[in-house]
Structures are given as C-alpha cells and as structure tokens.
Amino acid sequence: MNIEQRRKERLDRGIKVRTDGLYALMSWRELSYLTLPRLVLIVGMLTLPFIMPSMYWQRVISIVCIYALLAMSFDFLAHFVGLVSLGGALFIGVGGYLAAIMNTYFGMPPLLTIPIATVVGAGICTLFLLPCLPLRGVYFAIVSLMYPLALARVIEALDILGGTDGIMGIESFGNRWVEQYFVILMVLLFLFGARRLVNLDIGLVFRAVKDNDQAVRASGMSITFYKAVAVFIASAMGCMGGASLVHIYMWSGISLLALDFSILPIAATVIGGAGTLVGPVLGCLILVPISELLRAFGTLRIVFYSLILVAFIVFRSEGIMVYGQRKYHQFERWVKI
Amino acid sequence: MSNQPILQVQEVTKAFGGVIAVNGVTFDIFEKEILGIIGPNGSGKTTLINCVTGFINVTSGKVLFRGKNITGRPAHKIADMGITRTFQIMRPYYSLPCYKNLVIPLFSPRAKRTGGWRGGGKLGDRDTVGIDILEEIGFERDSFVPYKIASTLPTGYLKRLELARCLALKPEIIICDEIFSGLSMSEIASMVPLIERLQMDGITLIMIEHRLRELFRVSNRILVLNFGEKVIEGTPEEVMADEKVKEVYFGSEKAEEVMSHA
Ligand SMILES: Nc1ncnc2c1ncn2[C@@H]1O[C@H](COP(=O)(O)OP(=O)(O)OP(=O)(O)O)[C@@H](O)[C@H]1O
Ligand SMILES: [Mg+2]
Numbered sequence: 001m002n003i004e005q006r007r008k009e010r011l012d013r014g015i016k017v018r019t020d021g022l023y024a025l026m027s028w029r030e031l032s033y034l035t036l037p038r039l040v041l042i043v044g045m046l047t048l049p050f051i052m053p054s055m056y057w058q059r060v061i062s063i064v065c066i067y068a069l070l071a072m073s074f075d076f077l078a079h080f081v082g083l084v085s086l087g088g089a090l091f092i093g094v095g096g097y098l099a100a101i102m103n104t105y106f107g108m109p110p111l112l113t114i115p116i117a118t119v120v121g122a123g124i125c126t127l128f129l130l131p132c133l134p135l136r137g138v139y140f141a142i143v144s145l146m147y148p149l150a151l152a153r154v155i156e157a158l159d160i161l162g163g164t165d166g167i168m169g170i171e172s173f174g175n176r177w178v179e180q181y182f183v184i185l186m187v188l189l190f191l192f193g194a195r196r197l198v199n200l201d202i203g204l205v206f207r208a209v210k211d212n213d214q215a216v217r218a219s220g221m222s223i224t225f226y227k228a229v230a231v232f233i234a235s236a237m238g239c240m241g242g243a244s245l246v247h248i249y250m251w252s253g254i255s256l257l258a259l260d261f262s263i264l265p266i267a268a269t270v271i272g273g274a275g276t277l278v279g280p281v282l283g284c285l286i287l288v289p290i291s292e293l294l295r296a297f298g299t300l301r302i303v304f305y306s307l308i309l310v311a312f313i314v315f316r317s318e319g320i321m322v323y324g325q326r327k328y329h330q331f332e333r334w335v336k337i
Numbered sequence: 338m339s340n341q342p343i344l345q346v347q348e349v350t351k352a353f354g355g356v357i358a359v360n361g362v363t364f365d366i367f368e369k370e371i372l373g374i375i376g377p378n379g380s381g382k383t384t385l386i387n388c389v390t391g392f393i394n395v396t397s398g399k400v401l402f403r404g405k406n407i408t409g410r411p412a413h414k415i416a417d418m419g420i421t422r423t424f425q426i427m428r429p430y431y432s433l434p435c436y437k438n439l440v441i442p443l444f445s446p447r448a449k450r451t452g453g454w455r456g457g458g459k460l461g462d463r464d465t466v467g468i469d470i471l472e473e474i475g476f477e478r479d480s481f482v483p484y485k486i487a488s489t490l491p492t493g494y495l496k497r498l499e500l501a502r503c504l505a506l507k508p509e510i511i512i513c514d515e516i517f518s519g520l521s522m523s524e525i526a527s528m529v530p531l532i533e534r535l536q537m538d539g540i541t542l543i544m545i546e547h548r549l550r551e552l553f554r555v556s557n558r559i560l561v562l563n564f565g566e567k568v569i570e571g572t573p574e575e576v577m578a579d580e581k582v583k584e585v586y587f588g589s590e591k592a593e594e595v596m597s598h599a
Contacts, residue, residue, distance in 0.1 A: 201463055204433070204440050204444070208430055211432065216441065217392070217416065220417040220448075221441075221445045221446070
C-alpha cells in the first residue's frame, strides 16, 4: 500500500466513561477499561518481591519504594502547588534521624518510630521551610537544597548524633517480607491518597495557589497557609521514607542528607511523566535498578543520570506516563483515504 | 444609612521609590453607596485600591473599616472581613470550568461562615452553590456556559466571573477595577442593572471606570484623581460641572489647542 493513501486516525475511547463515574457501571467493558490500569499497578507492585531473583534485588525494591515516595512528593509540590523542591535529602534526613533517635535512645519499636517520625518530621521540615513560603520564585528550591547540606556539616562539626560514624544498631523490620510489603503498601497508600487529594476541592485551591495566587488572596485565603499544608503533606511522604530507610539499613548517618535523594526523584519524575503522580513511581522503578547496576562506576553514575535526563527532555519531555495515558485513552488505526 | 462610614480612607500616600502614585487621598464611603473613582491613566486609581485592600502597603495614612483600623493587614485578612475586589487585568482560573472557579473562593473561611452570596450561614455543596451564583449573575443555567473552561469564554462572561468570585464571599464591599472596560455597549447595558441589584442587596460598591457616562448613571458620588491627588469629590452633577475636572480630562493647554484648531 502506498504510504500516501492512508493516514493515522485517532479515536477517543469512551469520553463518557471518563467524564462521569455513573456511566462506568453500565458495562463490564467500560468498568474494566477504568479499573484495569489501577489493577495492573497494584498487582504489579505486590508481586514485585516474588519475582526478584535474589535477596539483594529484593532490597533494591525497598529502595525503589523510598525513592518513589520522594518522587511523588516532588511531583505533588511541583505540579500541583507550584513549589519546586530540592529538599528530598532534607525530608529523608529529618525522618531518618528522628526514627534513629527514638529507636536507639528511647527503645521505641519501628511500629512507633515510623509514624511519629513521619508526623513530627513533617512538622519540623515545614517549620524549616516556612520562612521562604511567602516568597515567589526560586527561593524555595534554593533553601530546600541548602538545609541538608548545612545539617550534614553541623552534625559533622559538632560531632552530635553519632557524628561522621552515624547511629548504629537500629532495630530492623525483623523480616524482609514485612519490610518490603510495608514500603510497597506505603507507596500505594500515598499514591492513591495524593491522587484523591488533588481532585478534592482543596486540590483546586492548591492548583490555584500555583496558577493564580493573587486571586486566592483576594478570596480571603492565605497562600502561605496552603503552601505550608502542602509542604507538610509532601515532607510527610519523605520523612516516612527516611524513617523506613534507617530501619532497613539499621544505620543512620550523614549520607541520609546526600544530594542523591534530592536529584534522583526529579529525574524519575521527568522520565515517568510529571503531574501524574504514578509516573514518578514508574520512573523510580526504572532509574533506581539501573543505578544499582551501575554501582561499580561509583560517582560516574551521575553522568548516566544526566544523559538519560537530557535524552528524555529532548525526545519525550512529556514522560512515559503521559504518553502511555494518551495511547490508552485513544486508539489509533490506519485508514485508507 | 448609618452615620458612621463603612470605609474611611485617611491621608493615604503610596510612593514607589521617587514616584508618588497616591498622595494624601482622603474619602469616606457609607453603606449601600456606590462611589465612582475616575482619573486619567496613571493617576493612581489602581494603586489606591491596592492600598485599601492590602495588596500593597501604604507609605503613610490610614484605612478604617467600620471604625476599625485595618491598615497594613494582609490582603487575605481584609478580604475575609468582607472587602473584596476585582482585578483590572482579569484573573480567572483559566484552566478550570466556570463553576469550578467559584469552588476556590467558596473554600475560604469567610464563605464557610456566610454560606456564599445568598447562603443563610450554611454552605452547601460547593459545585451547586457555584452554579447558583453564576446563574444569578447572568450565566444561563441550562446552557453549557457555566461548565465551559474559563479560557474559552468571551470578556463579558469573564468580567462577570470576576464579580462572582467576590460574591462567593458574601462581601460587604466590592471594589471593581474597570469592570466595564473591554465590553461592548450592549454588554455594559446588561451589566448596569446587575450593579444596581448588588446595591439593592446591601452591598457597598467602589467603581473605578473610564466609561464616564455609565458610571455617572449608577454612582451616588464621584471622586476624581489626578497625579495621585484628589481633585474633587461630589455628586455626578457637581463633578460634571466642575472646571478643574474638565482641565484634568482635556488639559488646559490641550483645550486651548483644540480651540485654536477649531
Ligand atoms: N508596582 C509599581 N512600581 C512602580 N510604579 C508603579 C507601580 N504601580 C504603579 N506605579 C505607578 O504609579 C502610577 C499610578 O498607577 P496606577 O496603576 O495606580 O494608575 P491607574 O490610575 O490605575 O491607571 P489606569 O487608568 O491606566 O489603570 C503610575 O505612574 C504607575 O507607573
Ligand atoms: Mg488602573
């Protein structure tokens, strides 16, 4: 067939289905059309520990989940509230050190340290970042990047919290299955929670803070307050990750404040598709294992991240998830002209 | 009308570096009044209401709301008290459908207390209340207009949407910054009864306008600004007859020039 005699036709699959939940109940096909992607995601995540070839790779899954929490937190703040956060390391560090302190100094079990570190840690991070919330522009990014660097130097210089050696002897989850399923369930919980949140009325307010802050002020709402609420939610995700991480490694040290925690989630978000919340999780599932494979190259790995990032920004700036969603909701076929 | 003004602006001055945009302006406005503010471009009208609504800080002077000093309070607190404003450069949430535009102001603490424009202290479902407000302000309920994405609407509807955003808070004062500009004669003609109805509803209005004919029709009093200073304040008739106002609007030299050409 001559190329010129056909063209690609794009059809929109069931617009009705997506615009109104009620229609979805009308047929099994439409119902499965809506639930299938979610099902694939949930089942896929839950079977991951089984299909990993070794304990080493099972550990990698846990790390993927920690990064996924950070990446979702980045995507939530950047895309839905308009705050570009480079504070992944801050969240991990604060959550991690809090859990470490509670466990080693006060003998609290992970069952207590993780929820407390999540809430208290999020409160501390929000207080840290509060001064730059009324400002527009790059200040938030810069300040959130500076804190972990500064905290690491403070811990080093004052030799507190174990100094450069870190805090050792932290209780583990006890069982690697418990460990993996805990972090996997947390990722799913925060993912669906965050997606729910951004579709509620308060989610509209968050987006309004991003797109049109003057109108929000004119409506009698404090932008700083809503930014603080959002930062609290985002840092809770990160602190939860940090607290889990120290119980996984059974160790807490200044490498929790390392730049990787700030940078890799951003790369994962770009690759996976910004503004989808699922995309960043997908990005982490791709990037973190690759980064493990490249461990032998040491810090040279950063070159690799950069290359992937540049390639994606140039060729597929929308990210995998946005692309995939488009393909799923539309189907294409060749038609003769 | 009570004896105490609802809003008092006293000697308000605002300087941007060397430029004095507003210079010692004083005026009062009473409940249910419509005050028009006119003046040539750059005479400080927008700056003045930015000062009143807390969007910028005054350099000196005071603003009193029901006798209470509100100078220097943050903009969202002032809006929470019931002093709302529209923007000269419209600021709808372009990516949202119209009725969702109102969900955001309806989320505010003030809307929760008051229940929205017609609400009797209890706020219902925000989507429904939003559509109700849009209908009252001239969006046809049974058409698609309230459900359309804001960026696809013509200016006339967007101006109403600006007003609706204020009304969602059940305001005591609405300050309109050039709400008629960019509208056709017929759109203005349909807007005037709406303004009059808001007044009947007990809302106090301040209207900044360049469309003098329509403004003079609805206003109870007019304030004229020039180079940031108050030129005159009075009824539309007094202002129209005033020599200084003619000078401001045509400029004495320019007036002579026009005469000599004639
Ligand atoms: N943020 C600012 N910084 C510096 N100067 C400003 C600022 N805002 C306003 N001005 C100046 O203050 C003066 C008054 O401006 P303003 O916008 O209040 O005028 P206006 O009466 O609203 O004019 P228009 O009828 O064109 O809307 C102008 O000379 C303007 O250049
Ligand atoms: Mg103006």
